[in-house]
Amino acid sequence: xxxYRYDYEVITQWIEHGEKVLDLGCGDGDxxxxxxxxxxxxxxxxxxxxxxxxxxxxxxxxxxQMDLEKGxxxxxxxxxxxxxxxxxxQAIHNTQGILREMLRVANEAVISFxxxxxxxxxxxxxxxxxxxxxxxxHQWYNTPNVRFFTIADFxxxxxxxxxxxxxxxxxxxxxxxxxxxxxLASVAVYRLGRAD
Amino acid sequence: MIQAQSVGVVTAQRADFNTxxxxxxxxxxxxxxxxxxxxxxLNAARSNAVLVCHALSGSHHLAGRYxxxxxxxxxWDNLIGPGKPLDTRKxxxxxxxxxxxxxxxxxxxxxxxxTGKLWGADFPFVTVEDWVESxxxxxxxxxxxxxxxxxxxxxxxxxxxxxxxxxxxxVGHVAVIAAAPxxxxxxxxxxxxxxxxxxxxxxxxxxxxxxxxxVPARGLxxxxxxxxxTYLSDDxxxxxxxxxxxHGRNTYSYDVEFEIESYLRHQGDKFAGYFDANTYLLxxxxxxxxxxxxxxxxxxxxxxARATADFLVVSFTTDWRFSPERSREIVYGLLHNRRNVSYxxxxxxxxxxxxxxxxxxxxxxxxxxxxxxxx
Numbered sequence: 001x002x003x004y005r006y007d008y009e010v011i012t013q014w015i016e017h018g019e020k021v022l023d024l025g026c027g028d029g030d031x032x033x034x035x036x037x038x039x040x041x042x043x044x045x046x047x048x049x050x051x052x053x054x055x056x057x058x059x060x061x062x063x064x065q066m067d068l069e070k071g072x073x074x075x076x077x078x079x080x081x082x083x084x085x086x087x088x089x090q091a092i093h094n095t096q097g098i099l100r101e102m103l104r105v106a107n108e109a110v111i112s113f114x115x116x117x118x119x120x121x122x123x124x125x126x127x128x129x130x131x132x133x134x135x136x137x138h139q140w141y142n143t144p145n146v147r148f149f150t151i152a153d154f155x156x157x158x159x160x161x162x163x164x165x166x167x168x169x170x171x172x173x174x175x176x177x178x179x180x181x182x183x184l185a186s187v188a189v190y191r192l193g194r195a196d
Numbered sequence: 197m198i199q200a201q202s203v204g205v206v207t208a209q210r211a212d213f214n215t216x217x218x219x220x221x222x223x224x225x226x227x228x229x230x231x232x233x234x235x236x237x238l239n240a241a242r243s244n245a246v247l248v249c250h251a252l253s254g255s256h257h258l259a260g261r262y263x264x265x266x267x268x269x270x271x272w273d274n275l276i277g278p279g280k281p282l283d284t285r286k287x288x289x290x291x292x293x294x295x296x297x298x299x300x301x302x303x304x305x306x307x308x309x310x311t312g313k314l315w316g317a318d319f320p321f322v323t324v325e326d327w328v329e330s331x332x333x334x335x336x337x338x339x340x341x342x343x344x345x346x347x348x349x350x351x352x353x354x355x356x357x358x359x360x361x362x363x364x365x366x367v368g369h370v371a372v373i374a375a376a377p378x379x380x381x382x383x384x385x386x387x388x389x390x391x392x393x394x395x396x397x398x399x400x401x402x403x404x405x406x407x408x409x410x411v412p413a414r415g416l417x418x419x420x421x422x423x424x425x426t427y428l429s430d431d432x433x434x435x436x437x438x439x440x441x442x443h444g445r446n447t448y449s450y451d452v453e454f455e456i457e458s459y460l461r462h463q464g465d466k467f468a469g470y471f472d473a474n475t476y477l478l479x480x481x482x483x484x485x486x487x488x489x490x491x492x493x494x495x496x497x498x499x500x501a502r503a504t505a506d507f508l509v510v511s512f513t514t515d516w517r518f519s520p521e522r523s524r525e526i527v528y529g530l531l532h533n534r535r536n537v538s539y540x541x542x543x544x545x546x547x548x549x550x551x552x553x554x555x556x557x558x559x560x561x562x563x564x565x566x567x568x569x570x571x
Contacts, residue, residue, distance in 0.1 A: 042534050
């Protein structure tokens, strides 16, 4: 994760002072800790891995154990200002379900994910091997990722599900990619809302 | 990190109270006493005290052993001690025996000061809130204005939760483990079966069995057997006993055949040998009555709005007596009040009793939580 801290900076820019923030797949709670320090948010993390959960507790971060595949049952509609999912969406089977749940419990969702369409990944496939990179660090046989998608794929899914893409930023090696992000960006960060 | 150690030899203490305690039942205790134990040292700022609340059959004897009873180890000895998750080098830990118990505090088997006889069935009904009130008075006597933490499992977890509602300014952190914001109908039903077993025992004598020189041992045994089934998980029982037969074959009798029968009878007999039936009745009623949301029209988040502590809520996946769903109600109730709360659902096979065991991830979590409490 540490290689992609720059997505934290983008996320932080979208969060306002004192907001209620939910971070899905919060790991050791570093992002929330950062948001508490610089934005004084009331933050809650969600984590299902007991070791990471314990790390969040040790970090002094509120963390709730929950299986994201089952949605966000128990959380009130619109309670949060922002719900964040940093580099975890690709590891969840129930993609549409969790997106719906995120936009149910929060007014706005912030999502980052590794772009499978990144040119190096394409090159790797052309060479006959599954991509392994900074943004996709695992081998095919041990990856926690279960969904492999590109920026273009995600845009189409949002369109199909009535999700408004309010902002979309592509990055490669920490640099903002303005042209051809689906080809040149290894990671994408989205700001999403309900298109109603 | 030092090697985890025992707190060693401990001694129970006693505190007497002469200010009447008004009870939720409408009754009153004019005079009463509490027995308690402490471990570690209260710091100069009096800011490192942790109160541990006990469950149905627990007591103030949390850790260590008595000089004259080497085998009588405290019930949460695996959690409390130097180098243990609740580290007595950092914290001053207090265990209080609840009113109505049979382990030395004012209760049915203690003398009623107004009659000079044992209380027996005349001991008034006590509730979780009454216990918390009495614990607060003990804290006053000990010069503890505010607890760094209050922690408890099961019925003890209800007391910890109640502390955060009755005395929000007097507790910094609260750990509610394997508990519930109220019992379900099914849970009350199990308690009722247990009580009926005691109440219908011919040796019960309306609760005044002490005067008859007998104890309702059969009723108490049955009560414990029913309870014990609910404290274990189906899987744990299958794993431990399965359908194992004592004699390797069916004997077509009502003697012990299946090993689970042997186990339950043994647990029941053992319990009936040391526990008090009146205490069992009173304590199960306290469990049944607990429902902080009742006066808020059943709306738990409204009831929890008073709480200000930092919470840790823990449940166990195979606990069906106090299921994870009930713990989540507390968690979401606190979260929707913007309170600090963390929640862990420990994946382990041992049912409700898990909260007493030293399951690695459970204890590691408690260590992490206690470590970050500043005193």
